[in-house]
Amino acid sequence: MNNWHGLCLELSSVTKLTFYPIGRADSYLIEVGHKLILCDYANMGGEKACDLAKSIKEDMGWPKRKNIDVVAITHLDNDHVKGASDFFWFEAFSSYQSDERVKIDELWVPAAVITETALDETDAKLIRAEARHRLRAGNGIKVFSAPDMLDAWFALEKIDPADRRHCIVNAGGPIDTFDLERDGVSFFPHSPFAQRENGNLVDRNADSLVQQATFRVGGKDFYLLMTADVTHTELDRIVEVTEDHENDSKLDWHILKVPHHCSYKALADDKGSPKTTPTPQVTRLLNHGKSGSIMVITSGPVPSGLSEEGAMPPHPEALACYEEWKTKLNGRIVVTMSNPNDSAPLRTIIDIDAFGPKLRTNYSSSGAAVITATVSPRHG
Numbered sequence: 001m002n003n004w005h006g007l008c009l010e011l012s013s014v015t016k017l018t019f020y021p022i023g024r025a026d027s028y029l030i031e032v033g034h035k036l037i038l039c040d041y042a043n044m045g046g047e048k049a050c051d052l053a054k055s056i057k058e059d060m061g062w063p064k065r066k067n068i069d070v071v072a073i074t075h076l077d078n079d080h081v082k083g084a085s086d087f088f089w090f091e092a093f094s095s096y097q098s099d100e101r102v103k104i105d106e107l108w109v110p111a112a113v114i115t116e117t118a119l120d121e122t123d124a125k126l127i128r129a130e131a132r133h134r135l136r137a138g139n140g141i142k143v144f145s146a147p148d149m150l151d152a153w154f155a156l157e158k159i160d161p162a163d164r165r166h167c168i169v170n171a172g173g174p175i176d177t178f179d180l181e182r183d184g185v186s187f188f189p190h191s192p193f194a195q196r197e198n199g200n201l202v203d204r205n206a207d208s209l210v211q212q213a214t215f216r217v218g219g220k221d222f223y224l225l226m227t228a229d230v231t232h233t234e235l236d237r238i239v240e241v242t243e244d245h246e247n248d249s250k251l252d253w254h255i256l257k258v259p260h261h262c263s264y265k266a267l268a269d270d271k272g273s274p275k276t277t278p279t280p281q282v283t284r285l286l287n288h289g290k291s292g293s294i295m296v297i298t299s300g301p302v303p304s305g306l307s308e309e310g311a312m313p314p315h316p317e318a319l320a321c322y323e324e325w326k327t328k329l330n331g332r333i334v335v336t337m338s339n340p341n342d343s344a345p346l347r348t349i350i351d352i353d354a355f356g357p358k359l360r361t362n363y364s365s366s367g368a369a370v371i372t373a374t375v376s377p378r379h380g
Contacts, residue, residue, distance in 0.1 A: 013184065015217050015352040017224065017255065018059055021336045021345035022049045024261045024299045024313065025079035026228070029059055032185040032215065035178070036060055037070045039226060043083030048337065048345055053087050055347065057102070066099075070177060072108035074228035075208035076116065076124040079261075084123045091140070092133035096126065106177060107134055110192045111145030112207040115153055135167055142177065144169045144189050144209055172245065180216050188212045188250050190238045191230065210238060212250050218354025223252045223290075227259035232268055235259065236281035243284075251288040254357050255350060258322060261299040262314035262335075267321055273306060275320035286325045293331040294350060294357055295322055300337040332359060 019028040025042035043052035060068065071088070074080055089103040090096035109131045119125050134141035136157060143150065145168060154161045169175055171189050180186040191210035208228035215222045227235070242250050259266035267278040278286065289295075299314040307315045314335070326333050337345045340361070349360040 013217075015184065015215050017350040017352075017357075019257075019296050019298060019334075019336050019348040019350075020050055020052055020055055021339070021347065022046075022052055022298075023079075023337060025082070026074070026257075026261075026298050027052055027056075027080075028257070028296075028298075029056060030185070030213065030224075031059075032183060035183055035185065036068045037072065037185075038068050039072045040074055040080040041071070041084050041087060042079050042081060043087065044079065048343070050345075050347070052083065056087075059347075060102070062102075067103040067105055070106045070108055071104045072209060072211075073113060073127055074210075074226075075110060076113055076119065076121075076127060077229065078121055078123070080229075081121070081123045081127055085126045088130075090126060090130050092130050093126070104140070106140055106142060107131055108142045108144065108209065110207050110209050111143055111149050112192070114143060114150060135164060138164055138167060141167055142169050142175065143167055144171070144192060146170055172241070172247070180214060180221075184216050186214050188214070190242070190250070191234055210234070212253070215352050217352050220354055220356075222254045222352050222356055224255040224257070225251075225253035226257050227266070229260040229263075231260065231263075231265045232279050232282050235266065235285060236279055239281040239285050248288075251285055252290065253288055254290045254293050254352075256289065256293065256295045258295050258297045260313060262297045262302060262318045262322070264313075264315045264318040264321075267318055271307070271315065271317050274317060275324070276315070276317045278321060289325060289329045289331065290356075291330055292356060293329045294359055295326065295331065295333045296348060296350075297322075297333065297335045299335060301342045302335060302338075334359060 013033050014031055016031045017028060022042055023044045023046055025044045026040040027042050028039050030037040041052065085096065087102060089101035107130065113128055113131050114135060116128065119128060131141060135143060151161050154164065169189055171191055175187045175189065178186050189211050192207045208230055210228055210230055211226045213224040213226060239251060242248060264271040264276040267276045267282055297314060302314040302319045303316055305316060307317060322333055334348050336348050339345055339348045350357050351360060
């Protein structure tokens, strides 16, 4: 009876991903039991985009709950941080502290957030200042980097790097914030391998945070691949390094946050026509998708036809590639600004239970979700 009761509790616990319709930008909330992990924050505005601040507060249970366990900022581009200065409580500045601001228990950033100097945007500057403040204090932060990449910054700050090693997470190393057995979720960092600079310039996309999240539900493990805005160059290296370490399972995915808003550059250098052909390494990564997988494209509606030279993503040529894998995996593709349709996009919500991830497709008047694991005949 006790074992059955424990199993029922496990099966009934909440494991949910919510991707917000905010245009060509990233922000999604991971909910596992009572734990909340927010990946990026970009309140882009626009006629059809959601009010991100309002939506996240609704989903976290505001005002009863005013904190998020982890906020992971993959990189400092505007489409990943816009509006953060209006939303979060910043420990570094009393002027950014009020009862209406959301508190961050732990901030996750790549090393480039600490070291970058060429910043113009207020939101990016504030996140950098907050990350530096927490790293100086030695708590409430994880910085993803090779351990010695921050030594120069520590020297300027007159901090012994050994005193901050508990704040540094190297690619391929463990993140002690979450334990799979205890919390039902764990994270494996793939990137950044190291921070790269050329003068004052940092390649934010190349140095952005890429992880695999593992969810344990009903005694089974399911995987989310969180790819930020990396190009195929970084994905190629991730695949090669992971395979070299015979750690191939860390490339598995049931849910893929499609890289860089469905840019062909996340697949190959050549856009192709009518379809991008991925590099051999990215092909192997796509082959790690599980049957019934869900691919989420965080962008506006994907144009039909072929994209013009120099067009911003989403690229229809890249979509054609992902469509091929959707068919192979008997899976599904969801575009955040086309779900459920182009004219009135809603949150994209994926529930994970003991049978795997399922996309919510409808809401009853009582608010209960209707979910489905069937394959969609179209990408929207």
